[in-house]
Amino acid sequence: MILDNNILSHIGNSPVLSLQELMPVGSAQLFVKLEGYNPGGSIKDRAALNMILEAEKSGELKPGGTIVESSSGNLGAALAMISAVRGYKCIIIVDPRTSQHNISMLKAFGAQVDIVIDKNPQDGTYQEARIKRAHHLADTLPNAYMPWQYGNPRNPAAHIDTTALEILNDFPMAPDVLVASVSTAGQITGIGKGLRKRNAKTKIVGVDVKGSVVFGGSKGPTAVTGMGLGWVPDNLDEKVVDEAFLVYTQPCFTTVRIIAKKLGILLGGSSGASIFVAIHQALNLGPDKIVLAISADRGEKYLDEFYNDAWLREKGLSALDDHSVILAQAAALTPFRYPAKEINLSAA
Numbered sequence: 523m524i525l526d527n528n529i530l531s532h533i534g535n536s537p538v539l540s541l542q543e544l545m546p547v548g549s550a551q552l553f554v555k556l557e558g559y560n561p562g563g564s565i566k567d568r569a570a571l572n573m574i575l576e577a578e579k580s581g582e583l584k585p586g587g588t589i590v591e592s593s594s595g596n597l598g599a600a601l602a603m604i605s606a607v608r609g610y611k612c613i614i615i616v617d618p619r620t621s622q623h624n625i626s627m628l629k630a631f632g633a634q635v636d637i638v639i640d641k642n643p644q645d646g647t648y649q650e651a652r653i654k655r656a657h658h659l660a661d662t663l664p665n666a667y668m669p670w671q672y673g674n675p676r677n678p679a680a681h682i683d684t685t686a687l688e689i690l691n692d693f694p695m696a697p698d699v700l701v702a703s704v705s706t707a708g709q710i711t712g713i714g715k716g717l718r719k720r721n722a723k724t725k726i727v728g729v730d731v732k733g734s735v736v737f738g739g740s741k742g743p744t745a746v747t748g749m750g751l752g753w754v755p756d757n758l759d760e761k762v763v764d765e766a767f768l769v770y771t772q773p774c775f776t777t778v779r780i781i782a783k784k785l786g787i788l789l790g791g792s793s794g795a796s797i798f799v800a801i802h803q804a805l806n807l808g809p810d811k812i813v814l815a816i817s818a819d820r821g822e823k824y825l826d827e828f829y830n831d832a833w834l835r836e837k838g839l840s841a842l843d844d845h846s847v848i849l850a851q852a853a854a855l856t857p858f859r860y861p862a863k864e865i866n867l868s869a870a
């Protein structure tokens with residue numbers, strides 16, 4: 523296969539993998555959509571591309587301008603990659619907890635990396651300092667544009683006619699359940715709206731981690747990269763979320779470690795969150811039903827983190843990958859919140 527010479531045209535059309543091997547006989551059919559196959563390595567390629575293309579169209583982003591955003595992970599990498607292709611300067615605000623891998627990736631794409639060091643004394647996070655710095659740069663640098671992924675409607679919109687449509691192409695009867703992890707809520711809101719727009723009766727399930735407040739949990743430290751927010755993002759459209767779960771860190775990591783050993787594929791920790799809850803859903807449905815989890819990124823960048831037994835033990839976590847324990851824990855999950863409303867087919 524000869525790649526089109528614009529790497530950005532290869533964003534989207536991610537493959538789907540069966541996870542049936544994880545499930546006991548009699549459960550629903552379990553699949554995962556592998557967003558890590560996007561060229562920048564994650565689902566955020568889609569959001570970044572749509573935010574940039576639309577900002578170009580509206581004139582908010584001018585040729586040769588500077589893109590500024592706070593991101594310690596995938597959105598930053600996606601913006602840096604797209605900036606390289608489309609000729610923008612890119613400044614990404616990170617913090618001391620950002621992994622060396624992610625910083626190296628930003629620099630490899632030619633982005634400038636700006637590190638903030640002011641920690642919030644109450645919860646030990648850097649999010650407020652990062653956002654303040656990003657706003658300051660966007661307001662003071664000439665010709666600067668800040669996408670603001672948490673409240674930019676072009677983030678969820680990136681999925682409505684792409685990710686959701688791909689899902690319906692792969693599953694023409696529509697999955698019975700779709701499970702997605704949340705942070706900015708771009709993927710869950712956008713995919714959910716895209717499915718509703720096409721009258722799919724899919725139950726949309728959101729997964730957040732303990733310590734994150736997106737679905738109303740209490741604020742505290744979080745350890746799953748890509749998840750964990752101290753506020754409710756404007757991009758969360760509660761009308762499209764039918765059920766919400768809060769999960770601990772351990773099963774997120776154990777789930778993807780088991781998948782690596784059984785299926786030979788490395789997925790990120792947030793994929794563990796969505797797949798763990800998808801297992802719960804599949805255990806409660808019959809074999810004629812379809813449950814689809816979204817995997818936001820691949821696992822290579824976490825090899826020195828939760829794929830490393832010593833790292834896990836240092837964090838007080840277990841490195842024992844017991845499949846039967848994960849199945850039992852998934853079976854025992856209860857939703858954190860039912861938004862308790864009917865599916866509104868005109869929500870899109």
Ligand SMILES: Cc1ncc(COP(=O)(O)O)c(C=O)c1O
Binds near residue numbers: 564596703707710747
């Ligand atoms: C690895 C990973 N998982 C999950 C998410 C959450 O996706 P969203 O921001 O669309 O809610 C992100 C977002 O950055 C991510 O990078």
